[in-house]
Amino acid sequence: MPVRTVSRKIDTVLTNEILAKLKCVPARYNSANTPEKCMEGTRVDVIKDVVTRLSAPPNSAKQVVMLSGCAGSGKSTVAKSVAAILAEEKGTLAASFFFSRDYTQRKEITHLPTTLAMQLADYDAAFRARLINLLESDHTGLLDAEPHLQFQKMVVGILEKLPRSSKPWIICLDALDECGKDRGQIFLRWLSDSITRIPDHVRFFLTGRPDVPSYLKLDTLVSLTHGVVLDEIDIKLVSKDIHHYIKQSLNGANWTTRHQWKIQDRHVEELTNRARGLFVFAATAVRRVERWPATIPTLAGHTNQVHSVAFSPDGKHIVSGAYDSTVRIWDAETGAALGGPLEGHTGGVTSVGFSPDGKHIVSGSCDHTVRIWDTETQAALGRPLEGHTDMVYSVAFSPDGKHIVSGAYDSTVRIWDAESGATFQRPLEGHTNGVTSVGFSPNGNYIVSGSYDQTVRIWDAKTGAVLGRPLEGHTDRVLSVAFSPDSTHIVSGSGDHTVRVWDAKTQTAHGGPLEGHVHSVYSVAFSPDGKHIVSGSNDRTVQIRVWDADGGASLEKPLKGHTRGVYSVAFSPNGKHIVSGSYDSTVRIWDAESGVALSEPFEGHTDEVTSVAFSPDGKHVVSGSFDQTVRIWDTETGAALGGQLEGHTDVVNSVAFSPDGKYIVSGSDDHTVRLWNVNTGAPVGEPLEGHTGAVYCIAFSQDGRHIVSGSHDHTLRIWDAKTGAALGGPLAGHTEAVNSVAFSPDDKHIVSGSNDHTVRVWDAETRAPSSVPLEGHTSGVRSVAFSPDGKHIMSGSCDRTIHVWDVLSVLNQSSVLPHARAPNGHNLLNVGPLSSPHSVFA
Numbered sequence: 001m002p003v004r005t006v007s008r009k010i011d012t013v014l015t016n017e018i019l020a021k022l023k024c025v026p027a028r029y030n031s032a033n034t035p036e037k038c039m040e041g042t043r044v045d046v047i048k049d050v051v052t053r054l055s056a057p058p059n060s061a062k063q064v065v066m067l068s069g070c071a072g073s074g075k076s077t078v079a080k081s082v083a084a085i086l087a088e089e090k091g092t093l094a095a096s097f098f099f100s101r102d103y104t105q106r107k108e109i110t111h112l113p114t115t116l117a118m119q120l121a122d123y124d125a126a127f128r129a130r131l132i133n134l135l136e137s138d139h140t141g142l143l144d145a146e147p148h149l150q151f152q153k154m155v156v157g158i159l160e161k162l163p164r165s166s167k168p169w170i171i172c173l174d175a176l177d178e179c180g181k182d183r184g185q186i187f188l189r190w191l192s193d194s195i196t197r198i199p200d201h202v203r204f205f206l207t208g209r210p211d212v213p214s215y216l217k218l219d220t221l222v223s224l225t226h227g228v229v230l231d232e233i234d235i236k237l238v239s240k241d242i243h244h245y246i247k248q249s250l251n252g253a254n255w256t257t258r259h260q261w262k263i264q265d266r267h268v269e270e271l272t273n274r275a276r277g278l279f280v281f282a283a284t285a286v287r288r289v290e291r292w293p294a295t296i297p298t299l300a301g302h303t304n305q306v307h308s309v310a311f312s313p314d315g316k317h318i319v320s321g322a323y324d325s326t327v328r329i330w331d332a333e334t335g336a337a338l339g340g341p342l343e344g345h346t347g348g349v350t351s352v353g354f355s356p357d358g359k360h361i362v363s364g365s366c367d368h369t370v371r372i373w374d375t376e377t378q379a380a381l382g383r384p385l386e387g388h389t390d391m392v393y394s395v396a397f398s399p400d401g402k403h404i405v406s407g408a409y410d411s412t413v414r415i416w417d418a419e420s421g422a423t424f425q426r427p428l429e430g431h432t433n434g435v436t437s438v439g440f441s442p443n444g445n446y447i448v449s450g451s452y453d454q455t456v457r458i459w460d461a462k463t464g465a466v467l468g469r470p471l472e473g474h475t476d477r478v479l480s481v482a483f484s485p486d487s488t489h490i491v492s493g494s495g496d497h498t499v500r501v502w503d504a505k506t507q508t509a510h511g512g513p514l515e516g517h518v519h520s521v522y523s524v525a526f527s528p529d530g531k532h533i534v535s536g537s538n539d540r541t542v543q544i545r546v547w548d549a550d551g552g553a554s555l556e557k558p559l560k561g562h563t564r565g566v567y568s569v570a571f572s573p574n575g576k577h578i579v580s581g582s583y584d585s586t587v588r589i590w591d592a593e594s595g596v597a598l599s600e601p602f603e604g605h606t607d608e609v610t611s612v613a614f615s616p617d618g619k620h621v622v623s624g625s626f627d628q629t630v631r632i633w634d635t636e637t638g639a640a641l642g643g644q645l646e647g648h649t650d651v652v653n654s655v656a657f658s659p660d661g662k663y664i665v666s667g668s669d670d671h672t673v674r675l676w677n678v679n680t681g682a683p684v685g686e687p688l689e690g691h692t693g694a695v696y697c698i699a700f701s702q703d704g705r706h707i708v709s710g711s712h713d714h715t716l717r718i719w720d721a722k723t724g725a726a727l728g729g730p731l732a733g734h735t736e737a738v739n740s741v742a743f744s745p746d747d748k749h750i751v752s753g754s755n756d757h758t759v760r761v762w763d764a765e766t767r768a769p770s771s772v773p774l775e776g777h778t779s780g781v782r783s784v785a786f787s788p789d790g791k792h793i794m795s796g797s798c799d800r801t802i803h804v805w806d807v808l809s810v811l812n813q814s815s816v817l818p819h820a821r822a823p824n825g826h827n828l829l830n831v832g833p834l835s836s837p838h839s840v841f842a
């Protein structure tokens with residue numbers, strides 16, 4: 001390599017190291033947990049106005065634009081949209097800081113100057129050179145100086161020396177009222193004192209509640225500030241935006257492809273009026289509606305218990321059968337009854353269903369018979385089908401419409417020819433009590449049945465043979481069963497008042513019982529698009545629930561139950577369980593296969609839980625918290641063992657057991673890594689020092705000899721676990737904080753996940769990257785782990801997905817493209833967002 005290239009590389013490494021010393025906070029407009037942008041088509045004028053003012057040529061514009069408005073008026077959402085346009089379309093966003101009282105580092109002014117300086121250095125090479133120069137020649141301890149001095153020297157001092165630019169440089173600071181207890185007053189004073197030194201191509205876009213602009217009164221800054229007040233915009237215009245927002249959210253393409261019903265115009269009007277110009281009202285209402293379960297109109301008309309309901313194949317109609325001996329047809333959207341009751345049965349109607357083409361309805365009754373009806377004329381077709389010797393509890397068409405299956409109190413299942421009404425084949429026998437409910441799988445291969453014996457059974461539709469074991473879980477009679485449209489799930493309703501969903505393949509419960517009815521659930525069905533479950537109950541109501549097949553117990557939208565963000569997950573050593581730690585201050589244990597929570601949340605921490613890990617024998621779990629302590633729990637009972645381990649002087653971000661289970665290592669915001677003796681709870685040796693930012697994550701190597709740590713300073717470090725000495729320099733490459741690290745099972749590689757949205761793999765010995773950065777996540781990567789066989793890497797992100805990467809492909813890819821980014825390369829490596837965990841970790 002030519003000498004000049006080498007020296008340039010060394011220079012780059014050195015300057016990177018100097019800048020890495022700056023304490024920066026991930027608070028850019030596009031950092032994790034910043035607000036969403038305005039919905040397209042809303043706030044168009046105000047966004048345009050602000051962008052135009054900020055983009056005007058120097059001299060002609062005021063140097064500060066201040067957007068204010070009351071709580072929830074939508075300031076941060078507008079700020080995000082403005083910042084995105086400036087950054088992504090105009091290239092004029094020099095720096096941004098979105099304050100938030102919900103995040104420790106983003107609610108103080110402390111790291112604002114260094115964060116701004118770092119971002120300005122990223123934005124402009126001349127600024128960067130001057131900043132490096134300043135830091136190199138500084139002997140006054142500027143890195144640890146108080147923030148006001150840092151602002152003066154690292155931001156204002158450099159800006160004033162730079163040549164004037166014809167292109168605006170915009171600094172966006174959102175939610176000043178959430179900046180410290182003084183609600184942004186300190187910052188405004190700094191700005192006021194120095195604005196005359198800052199060249200006029202540098203503009204500030206500030207937002208805050210109405211008190212923030214009031215702090216400017218009588219200040220020199222006032223004359224340089226243009227104010228935009230959201231609360232002064234004509235309420236008719238704002239209401240138009242809110243109307244658009246509600247309608248799009250609950251009636252737009254995105255909604256209607258996912259949901260069976262949509263909001264009606266008069267309800268949009270009503271919600272808009274009630275919002276009275278406050279976006280937060282509308283946003284909260286929309287979120288409520290989106291949240292499961294949504295119960296839409298109650299269909300009232302039957303004069304006795306409703307025992308069965310089903311959607312028509314096109315989703316437009318619902319049919320119901322009741323103990324008043326009638327069948328009724330309803331409009332699924334409005335809930336209005338279509339025509340009168342269908343009369344003919346001489347006993348209560350227990351079960352109803354549509355034929356696949358929607359033209360016919362089948363019903364089963366306490367009068368021992370099955371009947372077929374014409375949907376349009378609502379007339380009975382032919383004579384009743386006779387054969388069962390007791391009450392018929394359930395009926396359904398086969399997917400090709402040629403057969404009808406029925407289950408009866410005589411404990412048998414029967415199959416009928418839909419056209420001739422003849423019954424053929426022997427009855428299917430196996431249940432030990434009355435068969436209440438039956439259905440074909442949509443692919444026609446299986447029949448499912450529910451019984452008074454509290455179980456659900458699956459049968460081969462061709463041979464009539466029973467498949468696998470009975471599905472157990474209901475604590476009372478199973479009254480109704482049905483397959484999902486894709487044949488993967490079965491839904492059942494029971495006398496225990498609940499609805500349950502089962503995985504048809506694994507024959508296990510999919511999540512916990514769905515509650516809501518106040519009496520026995522006699523009927524359940526999936527809507528044709530699989531997004532809704534309709535259920536009918538002894539409580540005389542029909543309920544339509546929005547069911548998210550990916551939610552609940554599914555691992556694709558992982559393990560729902562925590563009430564705040566989950567920031568740490570880990571597999572148990574045998575791969576059967578998952579532990580999660582949440583900002584809701586609790587720790588939870590889940591079944592890795594079904595996604596079911598295995599116990600009540602573990603409670604004890606007094607603040608957000610940042611990190612969790614299993615002990616090597618799986619019997620204990622360790623957790624670290626914002627409350628600066630480490631805690632150890634009994635996995636089975638959830639009991640906290642001993643007291644809390646105290647010593648860190650700031651938030652504990654990460655914890656891990658040593659492979660022999662004797663030690664725990666922890667990383668903290670106090671920049672140090674600490675070792676603890678599990679038995680005594682006492683710290684071992686001195687804290688390990690070296691990182692220049694908070695330590696976010698740590699892991700032991702499998703042989704227990706090394707520890708790897710990842711930090712807010714964007715780097716990883718490797719330590720000798722015995723001596724505490726750092727092994728070589730930091731592993732640099734990530735461009736944002738490192739949130740998660742892990743050794744591969746053979747200790748040869750380290751995987752890291754970062755706020756820069758990427759996953760990186762490193763050679764543990766040479767400390768060089770072993771792969772291109774793995775791209776695919778659309779938000780910060782929070783958690784990474786190798787599968788126990790080392791063949792896969794799992795990464796979890798703020799984008800709410802878990803990706804699984806094939807390690808062999810990752811490493812091979814790197815030998816083809818040593819240091820380049822593979823365009824779309826991740827498609828080759830990425831097994832994809834996790835839909836079936838079993839395929840990977842089985």
Ligand SMILES: Nc1ncnc2c1ncn2[C@@H]1O[C@H](COP(=O)(O)OP(=O)(O)OP(=O)(O)O)[C@@H](O)[C@H]1O
Pocket residue numbers: 035036037038039042043069070071072073074075076077078175209245279280281283284
């Ligand atoms: N134009 C918009 N499009 C879509 N959603 C919006 C819009 N404006 C606001 N919202 C939603 O309304 C809620 C409140 O908005 P936002 O947080 O921006 O208000 P704010 O004025 O900054 O409130 P606060 O002063 O309490 O921080 C958020 O949930 C946001 O997503």
